Amino acid sequence: MASTQAAAASEQAPTKNPTLLAWVAKMAAMTQPDRIVWCDGSEAEKQRLTEQAVKDGTLIPLNPQKRPGCYLHRSNPNDVARVEHLTFICTPNKTDAGPTNNWMEPEAAYTKLSQLFEGCMKGRTMYVVPYAMGPLGGASTKIGVELTDSDYVVLNMRIMTRMGKAALDMLGDSDDFNRGLHSTGDVNPDRRYICHFPQDNTIWSFGSGYGGNVLLGKKCLALRIGSYLGREEGWLAEHMLILGVTSPKGETTYIAAAFPSACGKTNFAMMIPPKEYQGWKIETVGDDIAWMRPGPDGRLYAINPEAGYFGVVPGTNYKTNPNAMETISKDTLFTNVALTPDGDVWWEGKDGEVPEELIDWQGKPWKKGSTEKAAHPNSRFTAPMSNNPVLSAKANDPQGVPISAIIFGGRRSNTVPLVLQAFNWTHGVFLGATMGSETTAAATGKVGVVRRDPMAMLPFCGYHMGDYLQHWLDMQKSIPQLPKIFQVNWFRQDKNGKFIWPGYGENMRVLEWIVNRVQGRVPTQETLLGWVPRQDQGLNLKGLDLSEEAVLEATSIKEDEWKSELKSQEVFFEQLGTKAPEALMLQRKLLIARLDG
Ligand code: GTP
Ligand code: SPV
Ligand code: MN
Numbered sequence: 183m184a185s186t187q188a189a190a191a192s193e194q195a196p197t198k199n200p201t202l203l204a205w206v207a208k209m210a211a212m213t214q215p216d217r218i219v220w221c222d223g224s225e226a227e228k229q230r231l232t233e234q235a236v237k238d239g240t241l242i243p244l245n246p247q248k249r250p251g252c253y254l255h256r257s258n259p260n261d262v263a264r265v266e267h268l269t270f271i272c273t274p275n276k277t278d279a280g281p282t283n284n285w286m287e288p289e290a291a292y293t294k295l296s297q298l299f300e301g302c303m304k305g306r307t308m309y310v311v312p313y314a315m316g317p318l319g320g321a322s323t324k325i326g327v328e329l330t331d332s333d334y335v336v337l338n339m340r341i342m343t344r345m346g347k348a349a350l351d352m353l354g355d356s357d358d359f360n361r362g363l364h365s366t367g368d369v370n371p372d373r374r375y376i377c378h379f380p381q382d383n384t385i386w387s388f389g390s391g392y393g394g395n396v397l398l399g400k401k402c403l404a405l406r407i408g409s410y411l412g413r414e415e416g417w418l419a420e421h422m423l424i425l426g427v428t429s430p431k432g433e434t435t436y437i438a439a440a441f442p443s444a445c446g447k448t449n450f451a452m453m454i455p456p457k458e459y460q461g462w463k464i465e466t467v468g469d470d471i472a473w474m475r476p477g478p479d480g481r482l483y484a485i486n487p488e489a490g491y492f493g494v495v496p497g498t499n500y501k502t503n504p505n506a507m508e509t510i511s512k513d514t515l516f517t518n519v520a521l522t523p524d525g526d527v528w529w530e531g532k533d534g535e536v537p538e539e540l541i542d543w544q545g546k547p548w549k550k551g552s553t554e555k556a557a558h559p560n561s562r563f564t565a566p567m568s569n570n571p572v573l574s575a576k577a578n579d580p581q582g583v584p585i586s587a588i589i590f591g592g593r594r595s596n597t598v599p600l601v602l603q604a605f606n607w608t609h610g611v612f613l614g615a616t617m618g619s620e621t622t623a624a625a626t627g628k629v630g631v632v633r634r635d636p637m638a639m640l641p642f643c644g645y646h647m648g649d650y651l652q653h654w655l656d657m658q659k660s661i662p663q664l665p666k667i668f669q670v671n672w673f674r675q676d677k678n679g680k681f682i683w684p685g686y687g688e689n690m691r692v693l694e695w696i697v698n699r700v701q702g703r704v705p706t707q708e709t710l711l712g713w714v715p716r717q718d719q720g721l722n723l724k725g726l727d728l729s730e731e732a733v734l735e736a737t738s739i740k741e742d743e744w745k746s747e748l749k750s751q752e753v754f755f756e757q758l759g760t761k762a763p764e765a766l767m768l769q770r771k772l773l774i775a776r777l778d779g
Pocket of ligand 3: 443
C-alpha cells in the first residue's frame with residue numbers, strides 16, 4: 183500500500199524534491215487517502231474546489247448580485263474557535279515549552295496522534311498545499327506544505343497565503359520547509375489535538391476544521407514555530423498588525439501593534455481618520471502577524487507573512503470599519519455568520535435594520551428579538567488583502583517596512599490609561615510583558631476574564647515565555663535605531679459599563695500623538711507608569727464628541743487599581759520562576775518604589 187501511494191504521489195507530483203516526495207508518501211501511507219491532489223494555486227483549481235465544496239455542502243453560495251464570489255461556511259458548533267487547552271508544544275524537555283504552554287513529549291505525541299491519523303483519510307482526498315509565508319522570493323519568507331483532507335482549508339489557505347506552484351518553485355529541492363499535517367477527522371473535541379514540534383519544523387492538527395487550528399501557516403507556523411525560529415535566528419515573530427501613517431506633509435511612519443485576539447488589530451490597521459484629519463492617510467501592511475528583523479541601516483524591519491485577512495465579523499460596519507466592509511464585498515468566505523432570505527450575510531453590529539427573519543450560524547431559523555446570537559461572536563471573514571482599499575504597496579515588499587513605534591494594547595475595562603509611552607526599551611518590554619486583557623470569543627472558554635497576555639502572545643509563543651521575554655530584551659543590542667514603545671487601551675468603561683473612548687477612527691488622535699513623540703515634536707508629562715500626553719500640547723481633541731471629564735477618565739491613573747494590578751503581575755512573574763528576566767524584575771521593583779514613594 184505504502185509503496186503504491188508513494189509511486190502515485192511522485193508520478194503526479196509537480197516537483198522532484200526528494201524530501202518533500204518522501205514525506206508526502208509517508209504521511210499518505212499513514213492516513214491512506216483515496217486520492218492525492220497537488221494544489222497549484224490556479225483559478226481553474228479554485229473553481230473546481232469551490233464547485234465541489236458547494237456540492238458537498240461545505241460552502242453555501244451567496245447572492246452574486248449582493249456578494250459576488252462569496253460563500254458561507256457553517257462549522258460544526260463544537261468547533262468555532264481556537265482550542266488553547268488542546269494546543270501543545272512538543273519539545274524533549276517540558277521546561278523548553280515553559281509554564282504557559284501545554285506540553286507533550288515529542289515521541290509520545292507522535293504515537294498518540296499517529297493512532298488518530300492512521301487511515302483517517304480513507305475515502306477522502308489528501309490535498310498537498312505548498313505555501314509561502316511572506317512575499318515570494320523574500321529573504322524572510324518561509325515555505326510550508328500543508329497536507330489536509332479539507333477543501334475548505336485549501337480554499338482558505340489560497341486566500342491567506344501565497345499558495346501553489348509559486349511556493350513550490352521557491353522551495354526547489356530544499357528540505358527547509360514546514361511539514362504540516364491536518365485532518366478534520368470526526369470533529370470530536372475529545373479527539374482534537376494541535377501539536378507543534380519546533381525541532382522538526384512540524385505541525386500535526388487533528389479533529390478541527392476551524393481557522394487558527396487548521397490554517398497551519400497562520401498561528402501554528404507564523405507564530406508558534408516562527409517565534410521559536412526567531413529566537414534561534416535573531417528575529418521576532420509577533421501577533422501584531424503593521425500600518426503606515428502618512429501626514430499631510432507626506433511623511434510616512436510605520437508602526438506595529440500587538441493587541442490580543444479580537445482586541446482591535448484589524449480595525450486599527452485599516453482605520454479611516456476622522457474628518458478633522460484631512461490629508462492624513464492610514465495604509466495596511468498587515469492585520470495580524472509581523473515578522474521583524476534588524477535591517478542593514480540599523481532599523482527594525484517588519485513584513486506581513488500573510489496574503490489575506492481572517493477577521494472578526496461582528497461589530498464590523500460602515501461606521502466602525504468602512505475599509506473592512508469594502509474588503510468583504512466580494513471574493514470572501516464567511517464562516518458562522520447568519521444568512522438573509524435574499525442570500526446575503528448578516529451579523530450583530532452590521533449597518534441598517536435588524537432583519538425580521540434569518541437563518542442563524544447553525545442553520546436554524548431565527549427571528550428578530552431572539553435572545554440567541556444570529557452570528558457566532560467569533561464568526562470570521564477570509565478575504566484577500568488585495569481587496570483592501572487602503573492596502574499598502576509595501577505589503578508585497580520582501581524588504582518590509584522600518585518600524586518607528588511598537589504599541590501594546592489590551593482590553594481593560596479599568597486600570598490601564600488610554601495611552602502612555604515607555605521610558606526606554608527595557609521599560610517598554612516590561613509594559614508588553616505585563617499586559618493583561620479580558621478574554622474574548624476567539625478562543626474557547628470563558629469570555630471577559632482578565633488574564634496576563636504578554637505581548638498578546640500567550641497562546642502563540644512556541645517556547646518558554648521567560649526565554650521569550652529575555653529574547654525581546656536581548657534584541658536591543660542588535661537594533662541600533664530602536665523603535666519607541668507605547669501602551670494603549672481603547673476599552674476602558676464607565677460605571678454603566680459603556681466604553682468611554684469612542685475608538686475606531688478616533689484612535690487616530692492617539693496615533694498622531696505617538697507619531698509626534700516618535701518624531702520628537704511634542705513635549706510630554708512623566709507619570710508613575712510612563713510618559714503621557716500633556717493637558718496642553720497633548721492629544722488633539724478638536725471635533726471629538728466627548729466631554730472633558732470623559733477624556734480625563736479614559737486617561738486617568740488610579741493608584742489603588744495599580745496596587746492590585748501589581749499583585750496580578752507578581753503571580754505571572756512567579757510562574758516564570760528563575761526564567762523571569764532580571765531586567766524585568768528590576769523594572770517591577772522600580773514601579774513598586776514609585777507607587778509606594
Ligand atoms: P484577531 O483576528 O482575533 O487577532 O483580532 P483583532 O485584534 O484583529 O480584532 P478586531 O480588529 O477584529 O476587533 C475585534 C472586536 O473589537 C470587533 O468586534 C471590533 O468591533 C472591536 N473593536 C475594534 N477596535 C475597537 C475600538 O477602538 N473600540 C472598541 N470599543 N471596540 C473595538
Ligand atoms: C486569533 O484568534 O488571534 C485570530 C483568529 O487571529 S485565528 O486564526 O483563529 O487564530
Ligand atoms: Mn490574531
